[in-house]
Amino acid sequence: MTSSPRVTQPKYQRIADDLKREIDAGRYRPGDRLPGENDLMATYGVARMTARQALGVLQGEGIAEARRGVGVFVREFRPIRRRGIQRLSDRTWGGGASVWSADIASRELAVDQLSVAEREAPEQIAAVLGLKPGEPACVRSRRFVLDGKPVLLSDSYLPAALVAGSRITDPDTGPGGTYARLAELGHKPVHFQEQIRSRMPAGDEAERLALAPGTPVFLVHRIAFAEDGQAVEVNEMVLDSASYILEYDFDA
Amino acid sequence: MTSSPRVTQPKYQRIADDLKREIDAGRYRPGDRLPGENDLMATYGVARMTARQALGVLQGEGIAEARRGVGVFVREFRPIRRRGIQRLSDRTWGGGASVWSADIASRELAVDQLSVAEREAPEQIAAVLGLKPGEPACVRSRRFVLDGKPVLLSDSYLPAALVAGSRITDPDTGPGGTYARLAELGHKPVHFQEQIRSRMPAGDEAERLALAPGTPVFLVHRIAFAEDGQAVEVNEMVLDSASYILEYDFDA
DNA sequence: GATTTCAGCTTGTCTAGAGATGTTGGGATC
DNA sequence: GATCCCAACATCTCTAGACAAGCTGAAATC
Incomplete structure (x- = not known):
């Protein structure tokens, strides 16, 4: 989840983006x-399969449709919702949220804004984490983007005493992400999470997600417990639900 | 839309189905x-790209996910809604409804039950079509399947006098479908359509779609007008909305 | 014991072909 | 004029390689 963007883009991706x-x-x-397969082969000097893959991206996203023997055409109507963000699960917590996409190539959420600070947590959160009055929390604020569009704000609170000196406070938390670092510290987390459908309140967060106040969003409250029952992380997230949906919301 | 199923399935499709x-x-x-690419190459004796394509089908449908350098895994959570049925539009009416799928290979709705009869239409429909009392309508009842699953029932009413002797009453309406035949008869249609979210009523239709009464469905009422304003077709459809969604419902 | 390195495995990207299959439109035929 | 045939062209399927890039675990090193 903290992987940096690929330095070189594949050819087919570049063609598709064009x-x-x-x-x-x-x-x-x-x-x-x-432009059809033959056109792209000539224009970009690529093999047929590469041109095909580029067109496949557009078809997978519902932007274009191919008609055999005729050509590839821009679709009249296209789906608004194209992707789901996979539910955080026991199996995926190592990597955090992963993105399911219709593309053949899987993509990941990327962090494009990050701040790490030590400060007092809001009262409720401090209580959950068992912090004494005045005891600081390590607060990691992150913004995630998908295809250049901000989709998720995440504020993570951890007891500062717990993570002192850990890589958790680094911009890159390393393989496995935050939870893997917590596990190394002897606090292998099991998390509880709830989603609430809501509407974007006015304020700073609305601006950071470039959403008008009132836009439908998901609010996610997540608490991670260590195996001894001690809460080790509180994570509050705001997620743009217009473009992206938490996967298990499909059942609703 | 009336195309017959492929006689021979591509190798990658057969592997994916397996x-x-x-x-x-x-x-x-x-x-x-x-099984990974190498496994499938050995098991089925196909080239890497073919094995890849088979796995790509499962990934495109959200059933599996690949992890580079590791393998391909069955996803923990998967989207319930995997496909959309493209809205019938001016450009696509020639081919009827087409199916948008995350697969690279596009698929089509296939007709698996068909009956054509001349009989009196229900009062409301007869009125729309301008039929005199007792004047018969040509009624085409069709069931459409996608991947073997019934998803759509369609009852089409046309003035019998209008279509007498036309290929419209053939099981295979020929290239361009019903609307192309109407156009040949001098009644190039422009249609109006509305969708209603509803629940499956008990009865024959519930059985034909293998849906329990109460299951969410879409009811589609479509009226096709010729250019002179005369209604030439009334089409009533019931569509399983649990698995498939009309595309422009995405906006809702 | 802890860390680093690396071989071997995996999927990802790409090539340069080949033949199959579906569509279209024009020309020859009736 | 209407019908049939066919060449040209489009996408679709598939092959047999090649190299890149990411992951894992074991061996070597510190």
């Missing part, structure tokens, strides 16, 4: 024919 | 590792 950009710019309109 | 079957049967459980 096409998407041109569609967004109105160069190709719904119903228009897109 | 894997899906084994997952459904519990042979591979969520979190389990699936």
